[in-house]
Structures are given as C-alpha cells and as structure tokens.
Amino acid sequence: MPTHLSVWLGAICLALVPGWALGMGSCERIVATGVAGQPPYLWQDPDNPERLIGASAELVQLLADELGLKVDILASATAQQAEQEVISGRVDLLINTRLSVPLLERMDFIHPPLHEAPSVVWVAKGQHFGYLDRDDLRGRQGIRLEEALSPPFERFVQDELQLDTVPELSLAWSRLLEEQADFLLYERYRGQAEAVRLGLTDKLEVLAPAADTVGLYLALSHASVCNEAWLRGQLAKKLTQLTAQGTAVRLLSDNSQRWADQQLQKAADVSQ
Structure with a gap:
C-alpha cells in the first residue's frame, strides 16, 4: 500500500520531469523530507x-525563498524511510539529520547545521545540585530517553554514569518530579516545548x-538532479547568514510556543 509520502512524491515527480530534462541549472523546485514528532x-x-x-521547516523555506526556489516539505514516517527516499534521489533534501559515515557516502551535508541541539541536565525545581560540567553527574542517579548523543559523550555516559533508559518523556518527567531520579538528560528545545504543553515549566529547571x-x-542527495555545486554553495552561504542573524534561535522560540498553542487548542476542542 503506498504511503502518503509516496503519493505526494509521485505527483511531484510527474510535474518536475520537463524541468529535469533540461539538465544542469534547471532545478527550480526541490523536495525535502524529515521525521515528524520532533517539536519545535x-x-x-x-x-x-x-x-x-x-x-x-521554516528555515528550509527561508533558504528556498532566498534562492528563488519552490520547496515541498513532506513528512516521512521514520528516519529510515526519510533516508532511503533521499538516498534514492526521489527526494532532494533530508532535514535534521546527524553526521554519520554511511550517510556521508550518499549525501552532501550543508554546513553550518540548521540547528545545534543541546542535551541538557533537567532537574525538579529546587532540586538543583553543584553542576559545572559532565563530571559532576558521576555518582548521581539519572534517566534518559533512547536518543542519539554525540559518540564521545555516549561513550562517557556508558562508561561513567548511572542512567536508566525510559521509553517516553512523560514517564521521565514523573520520575523526576517524584524524586525517583536526580536528573534527566534530554534535548533542551524539545523538552521546553513539552514542558510548556504540559504546564510543567514552573516545576522544572535546566x-x-x-x-x-x-x-x-540539511543533507543533499548525491542522486538528486538538483545536486549542483552552485546550489550547495548557495545553501551554505545563505544558511551561514541566517545563523549569524540569530534566525534559527528565534524560530526555535517561536515554534516552541506555536506547538504548545496547537496542543492546548487540540485539548480544548476535545473537551467541548
């Protein structure tokens, strides 16, 4: 059974055939994908x-606008699906991917990154402790979710820390607030968005x-017909400019509130 992404891609590819047939320099429209469920x-x-x-998504749209390109940003169900669609060339751009050797062999990564995603130490309000660097986490009971860390820090976590893995963030918050753990190691902006949605901002500290x-x-498929030196260079240039202007940080703040507002509205609609 075709997925929503496959249906969309089929329609887009048909529309793009005449442009692609013109060869290099003819790319006027790009298709991007990423994985949902990662607010903000x-x-x-x-x-x-x-x-x-x-x-x-907004940052990619800004890049496309700056370059005079049309962009479709489609949802993939899993990271594996998103990667395969981009590797095949059916999709041009992969959004929010992390550097890895296997992907570097199939895609061109655009520098700088769209975002720097910090994993931070979350504690219950009033339960902070002396913390200056990761060494201060030794000897304390922590929790984490099953999410990728940088390879050096992952090795440190495995070798030096006492961390239990929990399946979902709501359970992690509960254990933290019930003082069943000293800290939670979790990504800052995703944690902030969920804390706002759940009304926990006054109960937590970072x-x-x-x-x-x-x-x-942002990674551009080697198999994409749009993968040209000009486009790679322009994406890097414009992304550098937007990063220097603080655009990425502003968009994270704006979309944290946007996500929370949508979830509150959804809850209100259900209760009516």
Whole structure:
C-alpha cells in the first residue's frame, strides 16, 4: 500500500520531469523530507498531515525563498524511510539529520547545521545540585530517553554514569518530579516545548552548561538532479547568514510556543 509520502512524491515527480530534462541549472523546485514528532523542530501540519511544519521547516523555506526556489516539505514516517527516499534521489533534501559515515557516502551535508541541539541536565525545581560540567553527574542517579548523543559523550555516559533508559518523556518527567531520579538528560528545545504543553515549566529547571551538543543538518542527495555545486554553495552561504542573524534561535522560540498553542487548542476542542 503506498504511503502518503509516496503519493505526494509521485505527483511531484510527474510535474518536475520537463524541468529535469533540461539538465544542469534547471532545478527550480526541490523536495525535502524529515521525521515528524520532533517539536519545535518538525511536526505534522494539523491542517495537512503530509506536510511538515516547525523551526527547521521554516528555515528550509527561508533558504528556498532566498534562492528563488519552490520547496515541498513532506513528512516521512521514520528516519529510515526519510533516508532511503533521499538516498534514492526521489527526494532532494533530508532535514535534521546527524553526521554519520554511511550517510556521508550518499549525501552532501550543508554546513553550518540548521540547528545545534543541546542535551541538557533537567532537574525538579529546587532540586538543583553543584553542576559545572559532565563530571559532576558521576555518582548521581539519572534517566534518559533512547536518543542519539554525540559518540564521545555516549561513550562517557556508558562508561561513567548511572542512567536508566525510559521509553517516553512523560514517564521521565514523573520520575523526576517524584524524586525517583536526580536528573534527566534530554534535548533542551524539545523538552521546553513539552514542558510548556504540559504546564510543567514552573516545576522544572535546566542546569547550565549543556552536557552535549549535536548538529542537525540539511543533507543533499548525491542522486538528486538538483545536486549542483552552485546550489550547495548557495545553501551554505545563505544558511551561514541566517545563523549569524540569530534566525534559527528565534524560530526555535517561536515554534516552541506555536506547538504548545496547537496542543492546548487540540485539548480544548476535545473537551467541548
């Protein structure tokens, strides 16, 4: 059975054939994909679930506008599906991917990253402790979700820390607030969006500095007909300019509130 993404791609590819046939320099429209369920970076548009919205989607749209390109940003069900669609060339751009050797062999990563995603130390309000760097986490009982960290920090976590893995964020919050753990290691902006939605911002604190940071990149398929030196260079140039202007950080803040507002509205609609 075809997925929503496959249906959309089929329609788009048919529309693009005449342009592609013209060869290099003819790319006027690009297709991008990413994985939903990552607010405030990416999530499904409530009015059009096949499409993605969020800070990363807006940043990609800004890049396309700057370059005079049309862009379709479609949702993939899993990271594996998104990667395969881009590797095949059916989709041009992969949004919010992390650097890895296998993907570097199939895609060109655009620098700088769309976002720097910091993993931070979350604690219950009033339960903060002396924390200056990751070494201060030794000997304390922590929890985490099953999410990727940078390879060096992952090794440190495995070798030096006592961390239990929990399946979902709501359970992690509960354990933290019930003092069943000293801290939660979790991504800052995704955690903030969920804390706002659940009304937990007054019950939680974030300790500084970040324990780990990974880049979330835009990657251009080697098989894409749009993969030209000009486009790669322009994407890097425009992304550097937008990053220097603080656009990425502003979009994260705006979309954290946007996500929370949508969830509150959804809850209100259900209760009516």
